[in-house]
Amino acid sequence: xxxxxxxxxxxxxxxxxxxxxxxxxxxxxxxxxxxxxxxxxxxxxxxxxxxxxxxxxxxxxxxxxxxxxxxxxxxxxxxxxxxxxxxxxxxxxxxxxxxxxxxxxxxxxxxxxxxxxxxxxxxxxxxxxxxxxxxxxxxxxxxxxxxxxxxxxxxxxxxxxxxxxxxxxxxxxxxxxxxxxxxxxxxxxxxxxxxxxxxxxxxxxxxxxxxx
Amino acid sequence: xxxxxxxxxxxxxxxxxxxxxxxxxxxxxxxxxxxxxxxxxxxxxxxxxxxxxxxxxxxxxxxxxxxxxxxxxxxxxxxxxxxxxxxxxxxxxxxxxxxxxxxxxxxxxxxxxxxxxxxxxxxxxxxxxxxxxxxxxxxxxxxxxxxxxxxxxxxxxxxxxxxxxxxxxxxxxxxxxxxxxxxxxxxxxxxxxxxxxxxxxxxxxxxxxxxx
Numbered sequence: 001x002x003x004x005x006x007x008x009x010x011x012x013x014x015x016x017x018x019x020x021x022x023x024x025x026x027x028x029x030x031x032x033x034x035x036x037x038x039x040x041x042x043x044x045x046x047x048x049x050x051x052x053x054x055x056x057x058x059x060x061x062x063x064x065x066x067x068x069x070x071x072x073x074x075x076x077x078x079x080x081x082x083x084x085x086x087x088x089x090x091x092x093x094x095x096x097x098x099x100x101x102x103x104x105x106x107x108x109x110x111x112x113x114x115x116x117x118x119x120x121x122x123x124x125x126x127x128x129x130x131x132x133x134x135x136x137x138x139x140x141x142x143x144x145x146x147x148x149x150x151x152x153x154x155x156x157x158x159x160x161x162x163x164x165x166x167x168x169x170x171x172x173x174x175x176x177x178x179x180x181x182x183x184x185x186x187x188x189x190x191x192x193x194x195x196x197x198x199x200x201x202x203x204x205x206x207x208x209x210x211x212x
Numbered sequence: 213x214x215x216x217x218x219x220x221x222x223x224x225x226x227x228x229x230x231x232x233x234x235x236x237x238x239x240x241x242x243x244x245x246x247x248x249x250x251x252x253x254x255x256x257x258x259x260x261x262x263x264x265x266x267x268x269x270x271x272x273x274x275x276x277x278x279x280x281x282x283x284x285x286x287x288x289x290x291x292x293x294x295x296x297x298x299x300x301x302x303x304x305x306x307x308x309x310x311x312x313x314x315x316x317x318x319x320x321x322x323x324x325x326x327x328x329x330x331x332x333x334x335x336x337x338x339x340x341x342x343x344x345x346x347x348x349x350x351x352x353x354x355x356x357x358x359x360x361x362x363x364x365x366x367x368x369x370x371x372x373x374x375x376x377x378x379x380x381x382x383x384x385x386x387x388x389x390x391x392x393x394x395x396x397x398x399x400x401x402x403x404x405x406x407x408x409x410x411x412x413x414x415x416x417x418x419x420x421x422x423x424x
Contacts, residue, residue, distance in 0.1 A: 114326035
């Protein structure tokens with residue numbers, strides 16, 4: 001039995017397949033060669049069926065021995081302690097990785113996710129559009145000067161930022177070739193492909209059970 | 213000279229005084245009895261005058277010897293390593309504190325800040341209102357079962373969550389007495405009051421220079 005257990009839903013509709021956030025933890029484990037298994041909770045009733053484990057009714061959460069950790073960002077920072085492939089061990093490299101990990105969560109995703117949410121609800125020209133453009137322009141500028149965000153190499157900060165930026169509607173927001181190349185560079189990694197394929201296979205297998 | 217230097221603007225208008233995010237780092241230093249000083253960059257021209265230090269043109273950022281760290285959440289997690297007053301040292305307490313710190317940044321603030329932004333732009337009944345209510349209801353439920361979020365004591369996760377929840381428009385969104393009592397409990401701490409008074413005093417002193 002693996003010490004690391006990543007929890008996700010037992011099924012999701014086709015739309016979010018390949019984008020559910022357990023993928024972030026799978027990807028990190030693949031990058032760092034950490035042994036893990038994936039277990040599931042029922043998608044049906046998800047709003048209330050696991051509130052004692054994830055207080056907002058979301059996935060993923062992570063078991064590591066006696067520990068249980070929710071929030072994909074917290075899971076990533078926890079996994080990053082297990083391998084310098086995810087986060088350098090020198091103080092400067094570590095601080096850079098930490099700040100860019102938090103930037104992905106609290107400067108980028110704080111704009112891209114609500115913008116996306118309003119957009120899919122039908123409000124395409126919503127009040128967050130200007131802010132969204134500014135943030136994406138800043139990232140385009142930053143990435144024009146470097147290959148990876150922190151420590152001059154791929155880290156968990158890139159894993160997270162690329163996952164934030166690869167959402168189709170975010171990618172389609174304006175023409176930002178440098179960001180597009182960055183997303184392609186990150187998602188071309190075998191570890192990403194393996195993690196994504198694993199998630200999609202799980203949900204596809206569940207289709208059979210659901211309809212069978 | 214202190215090793216820890218917190219950078220903020222040299223002045224802000226009256227509205228945001230007491231809420232600029234350098235307060236989070238001041239508060240953490242006060243809680244942990246860490247020696248720090250505050251330095252400033254010009255408010256005028258802030259969009260572009262410090263992009264090499266904070267790539268989104270925001271404050272705060274933190275110096276710690278050779279390190280420079282932006283993102284208030286990253287600064288808090290960095291400071292939390294310096295004192296167990298901010299984060300317990302046992303693995304379970306540490307994991308709980310980490311997950312709730314990230315929850316404040318990526319599950320609460322990802323909704324409250326864009327909602328607040330749309331609200332002050334005049335869109336009071338905006339498309340994030342339902343989501344906002346759900347998240348605040350979840351927090352109300354969680355806080356009805358515990359005094360502090362993690363490890364059964366005040367941690368950096370409470371410092372951050374209380375700072376997210378104390379924003380006047382967020383406090384006024386519905387009637388949530390448990391959350392209100394939590395915010396009062398956190399902001400009644402002498403460390404918060406000292407940090408807030410320090411920020412307000414800096415900006416008030418700058419008024420004199422600006423008009424003198």
